[in-house]
Amino acid sequence: MTTPADLVCKDLTKDFDxxxxxxxxxxxxxxxxxxxxxxxxxxxxxxxxxxxxxxQFPTSGDLLIKGKSMIDVxxxxxxxxxxxxxxxxxxxxxIGKNVGFGLRQRGVPAAEIKTRVGRVLERVGxxxxxxxxxxxxxxxxxxxxxxxxxxxxxxxxxxxxxxLGALDLKLREHMKIELKSLQAEFNTTFVYxxxxxxxxxxxxxxxxxxxxxxxxxxxxxxxxxxxPANAFxxxxxxxxxxxxGKITARDGQxxxxxxxxxxxxxxxxxxxxxEIGARAQIFVRPEAIAxxxxxxxxxxxxxxxxxxxxxxxxxxxMVLLRDPQSGELLQVTLPQTGAxxxxxxxxxxxxxxxxxxxxxxxxEAA
Amino acid sequence: MIPTIPQxxxxxxxxxxxxxxxxxxxxxxxxxxxxxxxNNSVFPSLPWEGFTMAWFFGTEAPFIGVFNExxxxxxxxxxxxxxxxxxGLAVFVGTCNAxxxxxxxxxxxGFLYILMxxxxxxxxxxxxxxxxxFASSVANTLEDNTEMWFDALRPGLVLVILGQFSFITTFAxxxxxxxxxxxxxxxxxxxxxxxxxxxxxxxxITLPFLLxxxxxxxxxxxxxxxxxxxxxxxxxxxxxxxxxxxxxxxxHGSTPVLNAVSLLxxxxxAGLGLLALLFQRGKD
Amino acid sequence: MTDKSxxxxxxxxxxxxxxxxxxxxxxxIGLFMVSISEKIGVRQYETGLGNYAVFFNEPLYWRTFARxxxxxxxxxxxxxxLGFPVAYYIAKLTRGRTKTTxxxxxxxxxxxxxxxxxxxxxxxLRETGVLSNFLQYTGVIGGPVEFLYNDGAIMxxxxxxxxxxxxxxxxxxxxxxxxxxxxxxxxLGGSGYSIMREIVIPHAMPGIVSGCIVVFMLSLGNYLTxxxxxxKDSLWFTGLIYTQFITRFNWELGSAFGFLLLALSSxxxxxxxxLSRQSLSDTMGR
Numbered sequence: 001m002t003t004p005a006d007l008v009c010k011d012l013t014k015d016f017d018x019x020x021x022x023x024x025x026x027x028x029x030x031x032x033x034x035x036x037x038x039x040x041x042x043x044x045x046x047x048x049x050x051x052x053x054x055x056q057f058p059t060s061g062d063l064l065i066k067g068k069s070m071i072d073v074x075x076x077x078x079x080x081x082x083x084x085x086x087x088x089x090x091x092x093x094x095i096g097k098n099v100g101f102g103l104r105q106r107g108v109p110a111a112e113i114k115t116r117v118g119r120v121l122e123r124v125g126x127x128x129x130x131x132x133x134x135x136x137x138x139x140x141x142x143x144x145x146x147x148x149x150x151x152x153x154x155x156x157x158x159x160x161x162x163x164l165g166a167l168d169l170k171l172r173e174h175m176k177i178e179l180k181s182l183q184a185e186f187n188t189t190f191v192y193x194x195x196x197x198x199x200x201x202x203x204x205x206x207x208x209x210x211x212x213x214x215x216x217x218x219x220x221x222x223x224x225x226x227x228p229a230n231a232f233x234x235x236x237x238x239x240x241x242x243x244x245g246k247i248t249a250r251d252g253q254x255x256x257x258x259x260x261x262x263x264x265x266x267x268x269x270x271x272x273x274x275e276i277g278a279r280a281q282i283f284v285r286p287e288a289i290a291x292x293x294x295x296x297x298x299x300x301x302x303x304x305x306x307x308x309x310x311x312x313x314x315x316x317x318m319v320l321l322r323d324p325q326s327g328e329l330l331q332v333t334l335p336q337t338g339a340x341x342x343x344x345x346x347x348x349x350x351x352x353x354x355x356x357x358x359x360x361x362x363x364e365a366a
Numbered sequence: 367m368i369p370t371i372p373q374x375x376x377x378x379x380x381x382x383x384x385x386x387x388x389x390x391x392x393x394x395x396x397x398x399x400x401x402x403x404x405n406n407s408v409f410p411s412l413p414w415e416g417f418t419m420a421w422f423f424g425t426e427a428p429f430i431g432v433f434n435e436x437x438x439x440x441x442x443x444x445x446x447x448x449x450x451x452x453x454g455l456a457v458f459v460g461t462c463n464a465x466x467x468x469x470x471x472x473x474x475x476g477f478l479y480i481l482m483x484x485x486x487x488x489x490x491x492x493x494x495x496x497x498x499x500f501a502s503s504v505a506n507t508l509e510d511n512t513e514m515w516f517d518a519l520r521p522g523l524v525l526v527i528l529g530q531f532s533f534i535t536t537f538a539x540x541x542x543x544x545x546x547x548x549x550x551x552x553x554x555x556x557x558x559x560x561x562x563x564x565x566x567x568x569x570x571i572t573l574p575f576l577l578x579x580x581x582x583x584x585x586x587x588x589x590x591x592x593x594x595x596x597x598x599x600x601x602x603x604x605x606x607x608x609x610x611x612x613x614x615x616x617x618h619g620s621t622p623v624l625n626a627v628s629l630l631x632x633x634x635x636a637g638l639g640l641l642a643l644l645f646q647r648g649k650d
Numbered sequence: 651m652t653d654k655s656x657x658x659x660x661x662x663x664x665x666x667x668x669x670x671x672x673x674x675x676x677x678x679i680g681l682f683m684v685s686i687s688e689k690i691g692v693r694q695y696e697t698g699l700g701n702y703a704v705f706f707n708e709p710l711y712w713r714t715f716a717r718x719x720x721x722x723x724x725x726x727x728x729x730x731x732l733g734f735p736v737a738y739y740i741a742k743l744t745r746g747r748t749k750t751t752x753x754x755x756x757x758x759x760x761x762x763x764x765x766x767x768x769x770x771x772x773x774x775l776r777e778t779g780v781l782s783n784f785l786q787y788t789g790v791i792g793g794p795v796e797f798l799y800n801d802g803a804i805m806x807x808x809x810x811x812x813x814x815x816x817x818x819x820x821x822x823x824x825x826x827x828x829x830x831x832x833x834x835x836x837x838l839g840g841s842g843y844s845i846m847r848e849i850v851i852p853h854a855m856p857g858i859v860s861g862c863i864v865v866f867m868l869s870l871g872n873y874l875t876x877x878x879x880x881x882k883d884s885l886w887f888t889g890l891i892y893t894q895f896i897t898r899f900n901w902e903l904g905s906a907f908g909f910l911l912l913a914l915s916s917x918x919x920x921x922x923x924x925l926s927r928q929s930l931s932d933t934m935g936r
Contacts, residue, residue, distance in 0.1 A: 050370070053833075053837060054372075054836075054837075055370040055371070055833055055836075056370065057372065074371075074372050074836075075371065075372075075833070075836045075837055076836045076837070076838075076839050076840060076841065077839075080837075081837055081838065082833075082834070082837045084830045084833070084834055085830070086828070086830060088828065088830040088831050088833070088834035090831060090834075090835075090848075090849055091853075092848075092849065092852035092853055093848070093852075101835070101838050101840070101848070102838035102839050102840075104844075105838060105839040105840045105841065105844055106839055149838065150838070153838065153839070368742050368743065368829050368832050368833070369743060370829070370833060371832070371833070371836055381735070381739065381743075384735060384736075385735070385736055385739045388732070388736050389752075389755060391810070392755065392756065392759050392810075393755075393759075394770070394774065395759075395767055395768075395769075395770025395771050395773075395774060395810070396759055396762065396766070396767070396770055397770075398770055398773045398774055398780055399766060399769055399770040399773065402773060409778070413783075458665070459665045459666070459669055462661075462662045462664075462665045462666065463662075463665070463666050465662050466659075466662040466663060466666060470659055470662070472659070478666065478670075481670050481674070481675075482666070482670065484674060485674060486864075487863070487867055487915065487916070487919050488674075488912065488915075489867060489870060489871025489888070489911060489912070489915055490871055491871050491873055491888045491891055491892070491908070491911075492681075492871065492908050492911060492912050493677075495681065495891065495895055495904065495905065495908050496677035496678050496680065496681040496908070497673060497677045498895070499677065499680050499681050499684050499901060499905060500676055500677035500680035500681070501677075503680055503684075528673060531669075531673070532669070532673035532674060535669055564655075564658075589761060592763070593761075593762070593763035593764060593765070595763070595764060595765060595873070595874050596871060596872070596873050596874070596888075599873065599892070600892075600895065600896075609763055609765050612765055612769075613765060613874070616765070616769060616772075616878065617878075620769075624769065625769075625773075628762075628763075628765075628766040628769060628770075631762060631763055631766055632762045632766060635761040635762050635763070636758050636761055636762070638761065639757065639758065639761035640754075643754075643757075
């Protein structure tokens with residue numbers, strides 16, 4: 001790379017009294033990109049973010065912003081700003097005072113503060129609201145003010161700690177798009193943490209999936225979705241049907257597995273091919289499964305299944321199919337072609353998928 | 367500032383030192399009072415003459431222990447008598463007030479609420495003299511017109527009880543209202559729906575829910591009554607409660623018997639205070 | 651409202667009215683009436699402001715009044731300055747069990763009678779007391795020194811007696827301050843001082859006001875501490891009221907004094923609430 005990345009973490013580790021919250025995490029975030037850290041609650045992502053902001057002190061490892069180590073720099077001196085989970089807008093100040101807070105701390109002259117605050121509020125689409133109080137704003141407006149309060153300081157990196165968590169669903173969908181366009185508008189590096197995979201998938205240039213203090217995989221949304229590195233990523237990113245069982249045969253990358261219910265399935269193992277007899281898991285995306293009313297010819301994963309229930313949800317409608325032999329459920333996206341609209345509970349259909357569209361991973365050591 | 371903000375070691379330690387010093391300041395007077403209760407000397411001061419329990423159980427002058435000092439035992443009895451009456455009255459009126467302010471909307475509610483809070487900001491001495499003046503003038507008027515005696519309205523235990531009741535009721539009201547506000551009225555509605563009468567629902571559902579707050583308020587009332595001085599001073603007659611008795615003894619020079627009483631008081635009030643907290647803990 | 655619930659309402663209203671009218675309103679009206687009556691003979695009175703004139707014409711009286719007011723204000727400021735760091739420590743720097751323990755340690759001394767606490771200070775400060783002996787022992791002073799019976803002793807006692815009423819509301823309001831607001835302040839480049847001034851103190855304002863009001867009132871109306879720690883010449887206004895009522899039996903003048911003290915404390919409370927834009931119900935009705 002020609003220019004140093006905006007944010008570099010090298011083997012960053014944080015130990016608490018009893019457990020390791022962040023375990024030797026390394027990554028780089030190039031200038032102007034949107035980087036998300038995705039993981040379930042308790043995976044250590046908040047600790048990681050707070051170390052970048054300076055509110056937690058790493059046990060070991062290094063943290064560089066624009067090539068300079070931040071380890072000995074206090075939170076008020078770092079060129080990063082943070083949008084807090086509940087935004088942390090100061091209720092004792094009006095909007096203008098809130099956005100101007102950081103500039104006042106830096107001793108910027110009052111007249112300049114006024115113009116810069118006005119300009120940044122314009123850029124987030126809220127011109128002229130300086131005199132309003134925090135509780136007079138809607139949820140989405142507060143969100144934008146919180147971002148403006150950080151962006152007015154022109155930070156190198158903006159950290160966002162699940163800021164959409166408190167919003168209702170509709171607003172959340174809207175804010176996802178808005179955040180992405182704000183990031184493009186400011187061309188600032190965003191580091192965003194969330195447990196909601198759809199937020200991460202929609203907005204990010206790069207996503208790191210975090211689990212138990214480690215990064216399991218870093219990649220684009222597409223890579224995570226189609227090429228998951230391990231069973232955790234495959235299960236956490238996107239919907240997937242999951243089957244556990246024993247490997248019975250292997251042919252190059254294609255493996256055969258007998259599920260605990262006794263059904264034989266075929267899938268592809270990309271990373272490491274598990275040994276015969278080893279326990280493994282197979283993941284199949286609901287939209288990768290084809291439905292047909294007659295038995296499909298020479299498809300290795302085809303089987304006749306009974307409709308358990310139809311979950312109608314417009315374009316995202318699903319059907320749950322039960323294997324008559326093992327009782328295992330399979331979730332399948334209902335095709336929008338209309339051919340299966342009449343599907344009802346108790347009907348029998350054939351489900352099939354190409355082994356290349358299913359992933360097999362050695363079972364996680366639980 | 368807060369644990370997540372890095373601080374210099376010096377600042378952290380000097381802050382801790384200050385807080386420690388503060389707690390020493392808090393503990394100091396109570397500690398010396400307790401320690402000198404066991405000094406084998408007729409003055410509660412240095413030098414230390416050795417350990418004795420005489421100030422609790424002694425029977426021979428000058429070492430007459432608390433439990434054998436008639437005036438102090440009588441004063442404790444008087445205080446207890448007053449405290450029980452005050453607590454009973456304050457809790458009863460406080461509970462009524464809580465229901466009134468939480469459950470009812472009426473004209474002048476805001477005004478009455480402010481009026482209810484007023485005893486908090488009236489100095490105790492003023493509360494005492496105003497009741498003294500008013501009771502005496504009522505007594506004078508009545509005696510002039512009926513030629514009977516109205517001793518209850520002259521300084522004495524009745525006035526002491528009324529005086530303490532007049533401001534302790536505000537505390538009781540606040541404590542019980544806070545609890546009643548948290549009450550989910552649908553519980554009462556469910557009881558009505560299941561066939562209970564209005565009073566039955568209150569008695570079987572709401573009052574048990576309020577019980578921790580009522581008990582807590584009662585304990586706090588006893589505590590406040592026991593240690594009240596300012597209001598009581600103005601209204602006291604010949605039977606004086608403990609604080610007044612101790613004050614008189616203190617003015618005329620003290621023996622460690624006062625330390626012994628104080629230590630007992632400390633133990634009892636700390637116990638009562640913890641009890642009140644336990645009752646409040648049951649709130650959540 | 652049905653007739654039955656109307657009856658219930660009046661039954662609930664009765665004790666409240668009875669309490670407020672007979673024990674609060676009428677006595678204070680009575681106090682005022684007595685304060686404006688002048689004795690002209692045996693059981694003969696006429697209405698006039700003579701008692702108030704006595705107060706303003708006798709320097710001892712109004713000076714004592716002013717002295718009491720100033721020392722109470724000073725106590726309030728001192729209590730705030732000393733108590734705030736402790737309250738902040740308890741609210742923001744401790745967690746869980748430590749927090750409960752420290753808070754309890756603050757509370758316990760105040761469940762004990764004020765008389766006992768003052769007695770403790772007397773033992774510490776008097777000529778033969780612990781402090782004097784300690785300083786002689788360490789060689790700081792040559793002979794016994796009387797630390798009692800001066801304004802310093804009164805201040806120590808007053809601050810001690812009232813500091814809890816400052817700390818409790820402060821801890822409550824500081825506790826409700828979200829840590830992330832302080833973090834956001836730092837993150838945006840604030841210093842400890844500017845965050846204190848712009849975020850913490852504005853947030854704690856309701857607690858500061860209610861603490862100050864209560865402490866001021868308690869100091870102004872205190873009798874025990876100034877008399878016992880300040881001695882005969884403590885010149886505390888409640889002492890004058892006591893003298894007029896109990897020793898001199900001049901209830902008319904005593905009532906006037908009482909009314910002046912009430913007016914002063916009400917004015918300060920009112921001003922405090924107005925200046926900080928708080929209401930009595932929010933501040934006191936915790």
